[in-house]
Amino acid sequence: MSWVLLAMLALLALLQRGAAQFCSFWNNDCIEPLAQSAVPFSFQPLFPDPITLFYGFDASSSGKGQGPMTKTAFWLEYQDRNINKYAIDTNRTTEIGLRVGNLTGSPSGPNNGCDGIWGPGCSRDIKNAVQHGIFSLSSTGERYHRPLEIALSQMMSNPPPLESCGSQVFDVASIPVHEFIRESVPAQNATVMMPGSGYNPWQVWYIDDMTSHKQASQVAVGIISRSPTYDSEPPHSPDDIQVELVCIQAPQGPPTGSSKDHD
Known part of the structure; x- marks a missing residue:
């Protein structure tokens, strides 16, 4: 076989691989992010090692043909086989929600960057509100x-009093939520969702009237809870419900070499 034919076959294989990995804007099973960020955070005692929140978005200047739109996604990566089974003492579920919209700033400081956005008092108020909502x-x-x-759905429809935050915290159209761990006793088992990726994101949704520049200025807030399931003993107090916050912001510009139609 000539070297010319070998070269042509190699090029064809590369083109097929690239085509297979491309994700269109309207495919909601994957995302080809215009911008993507990741931030590690601690979620002990269940995870001895840090876990990482990934957040990214794609954008279209035409959207549904009437204005700009972004396609947003998130997922977690972690050591899914390194779970501290000794921390499993009741039936629990662990979920993550991501809030995007009406919030700008630069993540920094405690509470995984959220204190730099709204201050420690607001972080405390939000965590307390989520704990009390799940406890009730x-x-x-x-x-x-x-x-x-x-x-979260109840707090969006009936915002709780957050003295240190203001009323805009839950003033968004939706906060997509994904369950990723189920703990059970007495066997001390944990059913863990496979870590995600850009080609296996946990949640994908579209935001109308949002340009890439505007979304890049937004701070996305991850809300993670480890809560008792309905078939477990009720917690003694809201403090028994673990809640963590993670604030993350996408890069301010598209990656070098992007040729897609983004606004």
Whole structure:
């Protein structure tokens, strides 16, 4: 076989690989991020090693044909086989939600960068509000699923008093939530979602009337909770519900060499 033919076959293989990896703007099973950021954070005692939140977005200047739109996604990466089973002492579920919109600044300081956005008092108020929302839900005795998702939905429809924050914290159209761990006793087992990636993001959603420049200025807030499931003993107090905040911001410009139609 001539070297010319070998070269042509190699080029064809590269082109096929690139085509297979490309993700269109309207494919909601993956994302080809115009901008992407990642931030590691601690989630002990369940995870002995840090876990990493990935957040990225793509953009279109035409969207649905009427204005700009962004496509947003998030996922976590972690050592899914390195779980501290000795921390499993009741049935729990762990979820993450991501809030995007109406929030700008530069992440810094404690609470995984969130204190630099709104101050330690606001971080404390938000965590307390989420803890109390899930505690109230778990104390009713009624069957429920995804307690963080329910609590956040209730707080968006009926914002809690957050004295140190202002009223805009839950003033967004949606906060997509994803469950990624289920703990069970007495076997001390944990069913763990496979870590995500750009070609296997956990949540993908679209934001109308958002340009890439505007979204790059936004701070995305990850809200993570480790909560009792409906079939577990109710927690003794809201403090028994673990809640963490993570603030992350996408890069301010597109990556070098991007040729896509982005605004």
